[in-house]
Amino acid sequence: MKSFESFQSQVIIRNRFPDDKLDVENHVLLFDENLLNLETDEFSPKKFIKSFPHRLGVKGGESLKSFKDFPKNLEALLKKWPEPVGRSQTLVVLGGGTLGDYGGFVASILKRGVNLIQIPSTWLAAMDSAHGGKNALNLEGVKNQIGTFYPASKVFVIKDLLESAPLELKEQSYGELIKMGLVGESKFFKEIMVEKRPAQDFVWRFLKFCIEDKYAVILQDPFETKKIRQVLNFGHTFGHALESHFTWPHGDSVLQGTFFALEWSRHRGDLSQALYEQILDVISQKFERVPAHQLKWYKKPSSKTIKKLLMADKKMDKEGKILFVFLKSIGRPFLKPVLVDDLILEAKRQNWLK
Amino acid sequence: MKSFESFQSQVIIRNRFPDDKLDVENHVLLFDENLLNLETDEFSPKKFIKSFPHRLGVKGGESLKSFKDFPKNLEALLKKWPEPVGRSQTLVVLGGGTLGDYGGFVASILKRGVNLIQIPSTWLAAMDSAHGGKNALNLEGVKNQIGTFYPASKVFVIKDLLESAPLELKEQSYGELIKMGLVGESKFFKEIMVEKRPAQDFVWRFLKFCIEDKYAVILQDPFETKKIRQVLNFGHTFGHALESHFTWPHGDSVLQGTFFALEWSRHRGDLSQALYEQILDVISQKFERVPAHQLKWYKKPSSKTIKKLLMADKKMDKEGKILFVFLKSIGRPFLKPVLVDDLILEAKRQNWLK
Numbered sequence: 001m002k003s004f005e006s007f008q009s010q011v012i013i014r015n016r017f018p019d020d021k022l023d024v025e026n027h028v029l030l031f032d033e034n035l036l037n038l039e040t041d042e043f044s045p046k047k048f049i050k051s052f053p054h055r056l057g058v059k060g061g062e063s064l065k066s067f068k069d070f071p072k073n074l075e076a077l078l079k080k081w082p083e084p085v086g087r088s089q090t091l092v093v094l095g096g097g098t099l100g101d102y103g104g105f106v107a108s109i110l111k112r113g114v115n116l117i118q119i120p121s122t123w124l125a126a127m128d129s130a131h132g133g134k135n136a137l138n139l140e141g142v143k144n145q146i147g148t149f150y151p152a153s154k155v156f157v158i159k160d161l162l163e164s165a166p167l168e169l170k171e172q173s174y175g176e177l178i179k180m181g182l183v184g185e186s187k188f189f190k191e192i193m194v195e196k197r198p199a200q201d202f203v204w205r206f207l208k209f210c211i212e213d214k215y216a217v218i219l220q221d222p223f224e225t226k227k228i229r230q231v232l233n234f235g236h237t238f239g240h241a242l243e244s245h246f247t248w249p250h251g252d253s254v255l256q257g258t259f260f261a262l263e264w265s266r267h268r269g270d271l272s273q274a275l276y277e278q279i280l281d282v283i284s285q286k287f288e289r290v291p292a293h294q295l296k297w298y299k300k301p302s303s304k305t306i307k308k309l310l311m312a313d314k315k316m317d318k319e320g321k322i323l324f325v326f327l328k329s330i331g332r333p334f335l336k337p338v339l340v341d342d343l344i345l346e347a348k349r350q351n352w353l354k
Numbered sequence: 355m356k357s358f359e360s361f362q363s364q365v366i367i368r369n370r371f372p373d374d375k376l377d378v379e380n381h382v383l384l385f386d387e388n389l390l391n392l393e394t395d396e397f398s399p400k401k402f403i404k405s406f407p408h409r410l411g412v413k414g415g416e417s418l419k420s421f422k423d424f425p426k427n428l429e430a431l432l433k434k435w436p437e438p439v440g441r442s443q444t445l446v447v448l449g450g451g452t453l454g455d456y457g458g459f460v461a462s463i464l465k466r467g468v469n470l471i472q473i474p475s476t477w478l479a480a481m482d483s484a485h486g487g488k489n490a491l492n493l494e495g496v497k498n499q500i501g502t503f504y505p506a507s508k509v510f511v512i513k514d515l516l517e518s519a520p521l522e523l524k525e526q527s528y529g530e531l532i533k534m535g536l537v538g539e540s541k542f543f544k545e546i547m548v549e550k551r552p553a554q555d556f557v558w559r560f561l562k563f564c565i566e567d568k569y570a571v572i573l574q575d576p577f578e579t580k581k582i583r584q585v586l587n588f589g590h591t592f593g594h595a596l597e598s599h600f601t602w603p604h605g606d607s608v609l610q611g612t613f614f615a616l617e618w619s620r621h622r623g624d625l626s627q628a629l630y631e632q633i634l635d636v637i638s639q640k641f642e643r644v645p646a647h648q649l650k651w652y653k654k655p656s657s658k659t660i661k662k663l664l665m666a667d668k669k670m671d672k673e674g675k676i677l678f679v680f681l682k683s684i685g686r687p688f689l690k691p692v693l694v695d696d697l698i699l700e701a702k703r704q705n706w707l708k
Binding site for chain 1: 421422424425428429432439440441442459462463464465466467488490493494499500501502503577578668669670671672
């Protein structure tokens with residue numbers, strides 16, 4: 001049983017799985033069935049999965065997070081569970097963000113909490129969602145309406161496993177990587193600026209910084225009561241609304257939300273014009289990404305649609321105010337409450353909305 | 355949003371509701387509809403409930419704790435919720451144990467936790483379940499399979515409200531009262547021994563001791579990781595099995611489990627014969643209760659049935675061992691791992707089982 005005495009998970013970052021750190025005989029593995037189809041010269045997820053005698057496969061993806069189907073899913077899962085379910089048992093969750101959300105929630109409410117180990121299989125989960133204890137399910141189409149804080153005791157970040165995922169999943173992690181490089185205390189975006197390697201190599205290179213920067217924030221404010229943890233939300237407020245509307249991948253949406261937040265910071269005079277241009281140049285040249293509204297295929301949503309999605313944000317207060325994360329310079333984010341109507345006006349000014 | 359920094363709820367013990375401690379305009383009240391039918395000269399639950407503009411009624415009882423129906427129930431509840439659901443909101447839960455379990459779980463998983471206030475309406479909930487943050491739902495007939503630790507920020511213990519409940523509910527609290535008097539650090543069972551008032555008056559008189567003794571234990575071991583909190587389980591291991599089998603009220607089951615634990619402690623030589631007899635005399639004379647197996651109507655369950663129920667106990671480990679709470683003397687419980695088979699043998703010896 002995980003106590004909440006610390007949100008600091010033990011993070012094991014390795015090229016390959018260490019032999020001695022997982023009790024495969026006794027742990028229960030919850031894994032994404034999609035992983036069975038992956039295979040590289042270096043690593044076979046299938047073989048790894050089959051090394052656990054007690055294992056339960058589910059299909060990863062947003063539909064796994066439906067709370068309506070949750071009790072049925074959970075009963076099916078418990079039927080395959082080695083009996084009896086005890087609080088001393090460990091649930092190992094192997095998969096991307098949706099598996100982590102689902103498995104983390106399951107671990108948190110089963111017998112008031114069983115021990116949890118996260119093994120993220122996507123770069124995005126490895127750098128972000130597997131750390132910090134947040135999990136979430138969706139209720140009636142509202143994302144992340146249900147959830148708990150429940151940190152993993154251990155998180156395994158294994159390069160061989162991450163490299164076995166399709167390249168596009170790696171590219172979907174750029175948004176969170178850039179975000180953390182901009183707001184994290186190690187300020188590693190400055191290193192990205194001078195980095196000579198191709199962008200695909202950045203991710204493993206800076207993963208450790210992402211993770212350390214994230215723990216540095218969440219340990220100061222584990223339950224998001226002190227507003228400190230909210231700096232991690234840079235790019236997320238507007239990004240989430242775009243994500244819900246367009247059903248874009250999370251990482252891509254965060255990157256677009258980051259463009260929005262950077263431009264708003266520049267426009268308000270918080271971020272200098274020079275640094276703003278430098279940051280956008282790096283993102284465009286090294287990551288080949290630009291604000292989506294500049295692209296031909298972008299179809300502007302209505303203000304009304306986006307406002308409704310913003311109002312459903314769990315961080316929105318009763319008066320339609322939300323703490324928005326602006327950037328002063330690299331490593332110096334700050335929070336300021338903004339009205340949803342002002343956010344919409346700004347998004348119109350930036351050409352995101354009709 | 356309740357952080358877990360402390361499991362010590364602010365406990366407000368009064369004869370009547372204080373005027374200034376509840377923000378009825380802004381809190382959301384979740385209440386047991388059965389309370390609408392109660393009324394005494396001193397207090398009208400109906401009037402109190404109607405003072406909350408935002409209120410949601412549900413029928414208390416074990417069926418409320420069905421996890422299968424939970425998402426449907428929750429969606430219905432959220433439809434009546436003042437929009438939008440925000441983490442800064444407070445859910446006030448008014449009712450007995452099942453309401454507290456249900457409402458506490460709802461508060462804990464909604465938006466990763468909204469502020470929770472408990473107003474127990476039964477003596478049993480007021481002395482026990484409203485404190486300490488445990489909540490639970492039932493999955494596929496297994497009691498309390500699902501749940502979280504989520505302490506209330508405030509607990510209101512109001513005599514007028516508690517007295518408005520039927521007398522039999524008060525009598526159902528005797529089991530927990532006796533248990534806490536025997537294991538709690540204030541050792542108030544010694545005071546019960548010399549108490550001259552009728553048993554019905556004991557409950558309010560000793561309620562404060564029950565609550566203080568409970569916090570003294572749980573604050574040392576909030577998440578039950580250190581085995582300290584398990585002393586509160588005195589009478590519960592065997593009591594829960596009887597409760598599941600006979601569907602007796604919880605308090606009565608705990609009292610029967612207490613008889614079992616006392617006799618086992620005596621038989622092992624932990625508890626002196628003299629003190630054992632004294633305790634049983636007090637329970638029989640002041641509370642008019644005796645071990646159920648001595649009564650004509652008692653129908654012995656089979657060992658197999660009870661063993662199966664014991665194996666489903668979430669505190670049972672993989673090897674069929676459980677920490678059992680024995681008593682050395684008043685205020686001195688101790689834990690010892692026992693095998694489920696030894697427990698069954700002892701229950702047979704005591705004439706509880708076929």
